[in-house]
Amino acid sequence: MRVTNKFGLPEFLAEPAKEAYRTKCDYSVTELVRPPQITRLSKIHKDQLEVDISDQLWILLGRAVHDRIGARAKLNHDVTKKVHVEEQLSTKVGEQILAGTPDMVEVYQIDGQTHATIYDFKVTSVWSFVLGDKPEWETQLRLYQLLVREAYSVPFENITLKICAILRDWTGQRARREPDYPQLPYHEVEVATISRDDVLTMAKERIAAIEDGTLCNETDRWQRETTFAVMKEGRKTAVKVFSNSAEATEMVTRLGGPHYIEERPNNWNRCEQYCPVSKFCNQYQEHVAEMVTTNMDEIGL
Numbered sequence: 001m002r003v004t005n006k007f008g009l010p011e012f013l014a015e016p017a018k019e020a021y022r023t024k025c026d027y028s029v030t031e032l033v034r035p036p037q038i039t040r041l042s043k044i045h046k047d048q049l050e051v052d053i054s055d056q057l058w059i060l061l062g063r064a065v066h067d068r069i070g071a072r073a074k075l076n077h078d079v080t081k082k083v084h085v086e087e088q089l090s091t092k093v094g095e096q097i098l099a100g101t102p103d104m105v106e107v108y109q110i111d112g113q114t115h116a117t118i119y120d121f122k123v124t125s126v127w128s129f130v131l132g133d134k135p136e137w138e139t140q141l142r143l144y145q146l147l148v149r150e151a152y153s154v155p156f157e158n159i160t161l162k163i164c165a166i167l168r169d170w171t172g173q174r175a176r177r178e179p180d181y182p183q184l185p186y187h188e189v190e191v192a193t194i195s196r197d198d199v200l201t202m203a204k205e206r207i208a209a210i211e212d213g214t215l216c217n218e219t220d221r222w223q224r225e226t227t228f229a230v231m232k233e234g235r236k237t238a239v240k241v242f243s244n245s246a247e248a249t250e251m252v253t254r255l256g257g258p259h260y261i262e263e264r265p266n267n268w269n270r271c272e273q274y275c276p277v278s279k280f281c282n283q284y285q286e287h288v289a290e291m292v293t294t295n296m297d298e299i300g301l
């Protein structure tokens with residue numbers, strides 16, 4: 001992957017690519033967590049991919065937090081716990097080698113049995129935490145559970161999974177004003193575990209989806225439905241947003257005067273702004289071509 005610096009930012013902000021897996025693996029946990037098509041195209045086009053320093057700043061911040069917490073954890077003086085920080089682990093899933101690097105794993109004894117807690121640190125936005133990325137986070141931790149069982153000889157059912165989220169844009173003012181807003185900038189969430197068989201099945205299905213060319217679905221594309229906003233001249237925000245045009249038309253007819261409808265087409269949000277392989281993706285390129293044709297038809301060209 002090539003790192004660009006389109007905005008001339010200081011080079012010290014460039015986040016070095018994570019060290020390649022010393023263990024030769026077929027798939028990393030990150031690759032299994034992402035939509036299958038992104039992983040497939042990233043592997044095919046790995047030498048042509050680009051990332052700009054400006055897009056890496058949040059990653060840099062996240063890594064800084066990991067490094068700091070890791071350094072503190074290594075000073076652990078609790079002799080009843082063994083702490084492993086960012087160790088690369090691997091295991092076999094069918095015929096494939098799966099590798100990953102959990103942020104931190106504590107291994108300890110309870111009643112003569114070995115137990116472990118896997119911690120994953122997330123530096124994330126309030127919006128993302130409240131609304132969000134949790135299914136991907138859960139999948140990531142469950143895949144780590146496979147690795148930890150093997151690496152540290154911990155019975156699968158004795159492993160606890162924890163997400164530790166630091167909310168980077170949290171404000172005390174909103175916390176005081178809004179009871180539903182997170183009341184602290186730090187949250188720990190325990191992820192429910194599922195059986196080892198179910199995790200293995202999920203991992204195999206994900207590998208199969210990468211290899212058989214499964215396309216992205218609406219969730220993968222962060223797709224938003226087309227909506228119809230009733231607008232009023234001179235006002236920036238919508239009076240009301242509807243999911244169908246009939247209700248919006250009825251409201252505009254009723255309100256009359258300076259009201260009008262603004263159609264907000266379904267956007268493939270991830271493809272448009274965040275997907276690293278969008279220029280290699282036929283699914284997205286065909287969608288763009290279809291939208292252009294539709295727009296030309298609408299304006300009579």
Ligand code: SF4
Binds near residue numbers: 041270279283
């Ligand atoms: S561009 Fe969109 S459809 Fe294509 S791989 Fe990326 S997210 Fe999926």
